[in-house]
Amino acid sequence: xxxxxxxxxxxxxxxxxxxxxxxxxxxxxxxxxxxxxxxxxxxxxxxxxxxxxxxxxxxxxxxxxxxxxxxxxxxxxxxxxxxxxxxxxxxxxxxxxxxxxxxxxxxxxxxxxx
Amino acid sequence: xxxxxxxxxxxxxxxxxxxxxxxxxxxxxxxxxxxxxxxxxxxxxxxxxxxxxxxxxxxxxxxxxxxxxxxxxxxxxxxxxxxxxxxxxxxxxxxxxxxxxxxxxxxxxxxxxxxxxxxxxxxxxxxxxxxxxxxxxxxxxxxxxxxxxxxxxxxxxxxxxxxxxxxxxxxxxxxxxxxxxxxxxxxxxxxxxxxxxxxxxxxxxxxxxxxxxxxxxxxxxxx
Numbered sequence: 408x409x410x411x412x413x414x415x416x417x418x419x420x421x422x423x424x425x426x427x428x429x430x431x432x433x434x435x436x437x438x439x440x441x442x443x444x445x446x447x448x449x450x451x452x453x454x455x456x457x458x459x460x461x462x463x464x465x466x467x468x469x470x471x472x473x474x475x476x477x478x479x480x481x482x483x484x485x486x487x488x489x490x491x492x493x494x495x496x497x498x499x500x501x502x503x504x505x506x507x508x509x510x511x512x513x514x515x516x517x518x519x520x521x
Numbered sequence: 522x523x524x525x526x527x528x529x530x531x532x533x534x535x536x537x538x539x540x541x542x543x544x545x546x547x548x549x550x551x552x553x554x555x556x557x558x559x560x561x562x563x564x565x566x567x568x569x570x571x572x573x574x575x576x577x578x579x580x581x582x583x584x585x586x587x588x589x590x591x592x593x594x595x596x597x598x599x600x601x602x603x604x605x606x607x608x609x610x611x612x613x614x615x616x617x618x619x620x621x622x623x624x625x626x627x628x629x630x631x632x633x634x635x636x637x638x639x640x641x642x643x644x645x646x647x648x649x650x651x652x653x654x655x656x657x658x659x660x661x662x663x664x665x666x667x668x669x670x671x672x673x674x675x676x677x678x679x680x681x682x683x684x685x686x687x688x689x690x691x692x693x694x695x696x697x698x699x700x701x702x703x704x705x706x707x708x709x710x711x712x713x714x715x716x717x718x719x720x721x722x723x724x725x726x727x728x729x730x731x732x733x734x735x736x737x738x739x740x741x742x743x744x
Contacts, residue, residue, distance in 0.1 A: 494707045
């Protein structure tokens with residue numbers, strides 16, 4: 408249940424950038440979540456509607472873009488997205504793998520009216 | 522006019538900044554702090570109960586206990602001989618840097634060598650919120666099952682040491698240590714592990730030696 412502080416943080420960042428661009432209203436907020444960061448689910452939207460009330464971002468829609476994890480095998484060089492519960496290289500079954508991406512959690516962009 | 526504004530800002534920036542402040546405060550006072558994380562029932566509090574009395578003669582210990590409700594864990598830590606502060610998160614599934622900051626304010630940090638922060642029992646959320654502690658330690662336990670590294674990669678990737686508790690139950694539960702360790706090695710190559718049993722005391726010495734050594738080493742760096 409940490410959707411509330413996360414929503415608050417998203418709101419703070421949004422309002423700061425909206426203010427800098429003299430926005431009258433924020434319509435959409437784009438959030439990127441890596442598969443390995445698994446930090447929130449879509450219920451953030453419910454908290455959002457509550458905390459954004461009375462701000463420029465009231466009624467804004469949160470769009471989540473989920474990025475798959477990408478691992479690279481250190482033995483054969485294969486890059487792959489692991490299936491749930493699997494991590495080893497699907498090609499050579501090596502266990503020597505490196506995480507290339509999948510730990511992202513950031514606010515990418517906002518759509519505003521000004 | 523409609524306009525898209527690129528932002529690209531880490532959502533937990535504010536928490537990360539506060540965590541850095543906590544770290545500074547700890548370093549200033551020569552306090553070495555660990556963030557103890559685990560699923561509920563893995564044995565975080567039991568490990569603290571076993572650790573505190575064994576180190577109390579040489580180190581001044583404090584425990585910050587994070588829980589959704591009740592002070593049961595802080596009571597156990599205090600009974601074991603540590604200065605204990607309870608944080609009730611009021612429903613939140615993890616501790617964050619603000620909560621730790623508030624707890625630190627209740628402690629006389631000059632009188633503490635080792636601070637153990639017991640996070641809320643949860644294998645997902647605590648991994649995402651930095652506290653400002655120096656090292657993160659995960660307590661896994663045998664009855665949880667050997668597939669946990671595969672199911673909670675974020676947690677297993679983000680720690681500097683792993684305690685495998687309840688090894689006295691290995692003969693009774695289907696836990697494939699090889700499979701478990703393979704998952705750990707994939708996510709966190711070379712991770713230091715301490716297989717032990719809080720009930721029988723087996724394996725505790727290695728854990729205590731490490732904790733003692735890390736505390737002394739870190740204090741040496743900041744004094």
